Amino acid sequence: MIKIFKKKEDYFDIVYSIYAFGWTTDLPTTLKYIYFYLKKDGSFIFSWEHPIYPHVKARK
Numbered sequence: 001m002i003k004i005f006k007k008k009e010d011y012f013d014i015v016y017s018i019y020a021f022g023w024t025t026d027l028p029t030t031l032k033y034i035y036f037y038l039k040k041d042g043s044f045i046f047s048w049e050h051p052i053y054p055h056v057k058a059r060k
Helices: 027-037
Strands: 012-018 038-047
Touching (some): 012 027, 027 038
């Protein structure tokens, strides 16, 4: 996780993560950072897994 981001609190109107949010190694801290940097009434948009994943079967 990147901890060198030096923006002020309430900086972003929108925070988004496309198919990457589920890969964080520290979910609680990631959510705290998102909450800290997101403006009041801002939007957090994310997708958890790739939409094709449930339709792919593993080969044995």
